[in-house]
Amino acid sequence: MIAVTEAPLDLAAHERAVVDPAAGAVVSFAGVVRDHDHGRTVRWLEYEAHPSAEAVLKEVAAVVAADPAVRAIAVSHRVGVLQIGDVALAAAVATAHRAEAFAACARLVDEVKARLPVWKHQVFADGTDEWVNCP
Amino acid sequence: MLTVRYFAGARAAAGVAEDQVPPGCTLHQLTATLVARRGERLGRVLGTASFLVDGLAWRDRDRPLPDPAVVDVLPPFAGG
Numbered sequence A: 001m002i003a004v005t006e007a008p009l010d011l012a013a014h015e016r017a018v019v020d021p022a023a024g025a026v027v028s029f030a031g032v033v034r035d036h037d038h039g040r041t042v043r044w045l046e047y048e049a050h051p052s053a054e055a056v057l058k059e060v061a062a063v064v065a066a067d068p069a070v071r072a073i074a075v076s077h078r079v080g081v082l083q084i085g086d087v088a089l090a091a092a093v094a095t096a097h098r099a100e101a102f103a104a105c106a107r108l109v110d111e112v113k114a115r116l117p118v119w120k121h122q123v124f125a126d127g128t129d130e131w132v133n134c135p
Numbered sequence B: 001m002l003t004v005r006y007f008a009g010a011r012a013a014a015g016v017a018e019d020q021v022p023p024g025c026t027l028h029q030l031t032a033t034l035v036a037r038r039g040e041r042l043g044r045v046l047g048t049a050s051f052l053v054d055g056l057a058w059r060d061r062d063r064p065l066p067d068p069a070v071v072d073v074l075p076p077f078a079g080g
Helices: A010-019 A053-065 A097-116 B008-012 B025-037 B040-046
Strands: A001-005 A025-032 A041-049 A070-076 A080-083 A087-095 A118-124 A129-131 B002-006 B018-021 B050-053 B069-074
Touching: A001 A053, A010 A025, A010 A070, A010 A087, A025 A097, A025 B050, A041 A070, A053 A070, A053 A097, A070 A097, A087 A097, B002 B008, B008 B025, B008 B040, B018 B025, B025 B040
Parallel strands: A001 A070, B002 B069
Antiparallel strands: A025 A087, A041 A080, A041 A118, A070 A087, A118 A129, B002 B018, B050 B069
């Protein structure tokens, strides 16, 4: 399960997708839309993806999956308009032991944030807006 | 002809989604042309952006761009 999609993300489905008889640990992560950023109230936001985003996500997952400790990976990023509390990024990693699963899931999320061509447009309660990280 | 596609904050700064630019230039020259056409706000974004040429990362600012080509302007990523 690796996707860039406008559909709501189901973290439990990602956890189920990595079930493996040899895996003693499943670590999952949900990146959730929060209602504040740098002290300002966020009303809603919109994610935009480059057409290559899903291919890049598959590359990133393959890099993390190349670790022999990793049994399975599921990761999805949502795009479009999201409300406070919606899941923007869902990830799950299965390994034999827990320390490897925590490390691999953290690496997966870090790599997604660094490499995925996705952008976040925040609309604030005062009506202003910004593209995050964009000067 | 070069087709420049602006994404996200680059599109907001340019005020348009695409530009057409005559070929025969480097990435450095292309960005100067785009700033002259669209303004310094776009210039700030171009200073931090990465570029794809026909879908592949293009880092050399002094090599002539192919013709025709599609140049994608990608502002800093902000996923997750």
